[in-house]
Amino acid sequence: MGSPGLHKAAEKMREAGIDETAVEVFAHYYRLLEHGETGMIAEDTIEPLDMPSLADVEVDEAAAAEALQKTAVIKLNGGLGTSMGMDRAKSLLCVRRGLSFLDIIARQVLHLRERYSAPLPLILMNSFRTSSDTLTALARYEDLPVEGLPLEFLQNKEPKLREKDLTPVEFPTDPTLEWCPPGHGDIYTALLGTGLLDQLLDAGYRYAFVSNSDNLGAVPTPEVAGWFATSGAPFAIEAVRRTPSDRKGGHFARRKNDGRIILRESAQTRDEDKDALADLDRHKYTSTNNLWFDLAAMKQALTEREGILGLPLIRNVKTVDPSDPGTEKVVQIETAMGAAIEVFDGAQTIEVGRDRFIPVKTTNDLLVLRSDIYAIGPDFTLDQVAADVPFIDLDGDHYKLVGDFDRRFPEGAPSLKEAAALRVRGDWTFGRDVKVLGEVTLEEAPSAQRLEPGTVLGG
Structure with missing residues (x-):
């Protein structure tokens, strides 16, 4: 398993019952980190990306309805909203009229099912911190679960690593703070490791629509489902024009050496490239984190790569207790799910309206x-x-x-x-x-x- 730090971290994960696929994925990124990989993407290695707009695309109604029939909806729901002072799922926040994010998401899906006679299963990727509260909140929607499919699957967790030597940190005051999620790029590992990917394929579903639970604009409409299905792309991401509020956020680009579309996050941008990152005329589009992918294509890629898609590493330095800057500095190994766009030949992006991107981060x-x-x-x-x-x-x-x-x-x-x-x-x-x-x-x-x-x- 390599170095003593990696050995300790892997054993800690196994003792906690973490799936072996997740342990191997963690080990892959640990070795990159150990050898000095930062995940940085230099400005001179990329070029700006243009893309078509959904507003200019004509989608056949029959094809759209058929695509929705074969679509499963996955919502990322592992966030606690700690930056806003919360200690439970952010999706439980009240939006209005006594309805939370989860209430509105459930009702959006139930409405679409009724209107289009589509099964449209809703499945949440929860964390070990959000699972119980979330399932309790959704228990009132008796018709929400789809027979043969779970209402949730759990994202993995991994040890936080001491910045000084990359060994697993210990924090006896609150041992739960010794763990962190591996970023939302873990969705692919979790889909494979939990067996949910196979369950969806066996049940006849072909497409997955994935989005954040704090983005109520991310609705699996027939129009977008139909566009993705008829595009023939194995993987796609919805994009929006960047605004001044997006200057510090990630953006799409095309890598010069192989022509692949990539998603560069702000954490992957060198200090000397920050001006280029902020240039809204150069890098025009940011990700909504609304993803579409072909389930069979994802299964094939994961199988060929032995569960490791090879997403770019994000090295995130924090304190072991995020609310206390005086606690020990740790490294969290993360990946972004949108970065999977560079894995697939023929992957696409499409510009959508801001009505599909209404995130609540603050x-x-x-x-x-x-x-x-x-x-x-x-x-x-x-x-x-x-x-x-x-x-x-x-x-x-x-x-x-x-x-x-x-x-x-x-x-x-x-x-x-x-x-x-x-x-x-x-x-x-x-x-x-x-x-x-x-x-x-x-x-x-x-x-x-x-x-x-x-x-x-x-x-």
Whole structure:
């Protein structure tokens, strides 16, 4: 198994009952890390990527309906929302009207099943931290499980490694913090190791649609399913035009030496290439993390590569307790699921509208989602009713954590559909029916402030 550090880490995984395929995948990336691999992608090795738009594609209705019949929906649901102060699945956050992300996802799928008479199984990739709460929350939807298929499968876990010597870290105060997920690139290892990939194929499904549970715009519509099916591609990713808010995020490019489409994450970008990363005219498209892949093609690739797709390594340095910067520094070995696009010949990308990319990573995003920017229709999809989505910047000292955020919006979000930007400095509590017009900045005051019900800001 190689070095003493790798041996200790692998034994720790086996003792925890981790699937042997996952142990071998971890060992592959450990060896890369040990030999100095950083996963960095230099700017001079890539070139910008252009792509077609879904708006310009004509999809036959019959082909679209047939594609949906053969599609399984997988939602990544392992995140705890720790950056927002949560200790349970982020998808349990209330969006509006008492409905959580999970409630809306379940109802989106149930509606599509009824409308198109498609089985459309919904399967969640949970972590060991999110499984119990998630299944409890979904128990109310008795018709959600599809016979012969599970409602969830678990992503793997791996040891956090001491930065100084790459041995598994020990943290007796909270031993669960000795473990981390291997990034969402683990989905392929988990699908294979749990046997779910074979189950789906045996049940007659051909396509998988994968997306994040915090992106309510990621709906498996017949239009996109039909496009993917008729494209003949083994793998595809939905992309959107990058905006100023995406300057620090990942982007698509084409690798010069073999012409393959790649996805470069910000963590894979050298400091000297940060300006190129931020250039929205050069690198125009970012990933929605909405993926489509042919199940048989995925099985073949995993079998040929003995369970190791060979996704680019992401070396992520953190502290063993993410909430305490004074704790020991550790390395987390991660991969990104979108990086699998470079594995498959004929893989494609397609530009979609921003209505398919509504992620919630911060309370800024949560405020927009809870506001009147979006309406939830009878099909439980989000309809953007405002001309534009405003820029939101809430003071991190008072709004970063969900508990603090909720206390400052006790009567709900303000009206934002006529807003261009809302910047809040300091501690402001919003009363009922506050309306924001145009660009508004609330400056910090010597003490906490309250906006009275019906207040109109700006204009």
